[in-house]
Amino acid sequence: MMPDVFSTLSVTAPEALGLNGRVLAALERRIALAFPDVTSLLVARHGQLAFERYFDGKAADPRDTQSVTKSILSFLTGTSLQRGLLSSLEQPVLPLLSRISATIQDSRWAEVQVRHLLTMTCGLPSEITDASYDDAWFTSQDPVRFALEYPLLDAPGTTFRYSNAGVHVLGAALAEAAGQPLAAFAQETLLGPLGVVAPNWPADPYGRPFASGSLHLTSREMLRFGQLTLQRGWWNGTELIPAGWIEQATRPQLKGFEWMEGLPDYGLLWWVTHESGTAGWYATGYGGQYVAVFPEHGLVVVMTGRVSDHPPHRQLIPELLGTVLG
Known part of the structure; x- marks a missing residue:
């Protein structure tokens, strides 16, 4: 060491x-x-x-x-696995988000796993290549619900599409698994021990910090x-x-x-x-x-x-x- x-x-x-x-x-x-x-x-x-x-x-x-924030979220996922808050990378995401009100339009969302959100293969569009989707997602009243209700472009696990929305969904899932807000979980497990004190982390209208950046x-x-x-x-x-x-x-x-x-x-x-x-x-x-x-x-x-x-x-x-x- x-x-x-x-x-x-x-x-x-x-x-x-x-x-x-x-x-x-x-x-x-x-x-x-x-x-x-x-x-x-x-x-x-x-x-x-x-x-x-x-x-x-x-x-x-x-x-x-x-988006350096995304790599920090990767580490929070590793910590969640170590603590048993997540069962595996193959764990389905939707059950972790059961408290979020959303009308799922695409049945393939049931196949989306934690791994897919970490590898940008969940099937959502990429904000990098679709500016209108980026604006609609980011300015929506509930960006997590917006992402969950959006039709997938690909079967989960098949195609890389750089997705801010997918990572924000992952952040919401980690918070639910941890039983506390994402910022608090990050502060307890990673940022605090590194000597980082209560950093500014912009949030969506529901108070969820943008896990994507x-x-x-x-x-x-x-x-x-x-x-x-x-x-x-x-x-x-x-x-x-x-x-x-x-x-x-x-x-x-x-x-x-x-x-x-x-x-x-x-x-x-x-x-x-x-x-x-x-x-x-x-x-x-x-x-x-x-x-x-x-x-x-x-x-x-x-x-x-x-x-x-x-x-x-x-x-x-x-x-x-x-x-x-x-």
């Missing part, structure tokens, strides 16, 4: 961790000149913070993580989440997330929308790839929010960006990986 980290967030010289400080400094200058939408960049190796720069705002400023964390808190992943779920001597779950969540399950981020494979609400000859696990969010973990090198990279459409900057992470090591 790796040592606990970031209690004081002291910075270690990059060279002491096998990183090239000159390359990092050059990258900082390049971001300032050519990537105006990057707001922060943090690099840690072997549990020590080697580089921390803010291009907009300060270290204490919460960042809208967007927009949990607000500082860049340093995002780094702790990445380090927890690198440490296979251990933090301060306690196993917060089952190590086996992290291995499963970051293992390729199917091909995703590679055009979204240039990442080919999807795990359980994690993106999975190989870059510069090494495995990479990504939690990503709209606008350039990234928690990237490279386990073979003990490396965690956090990059945040303005939440708006702009040229992508994820390319900086594999470039960084390829130049600063050794």
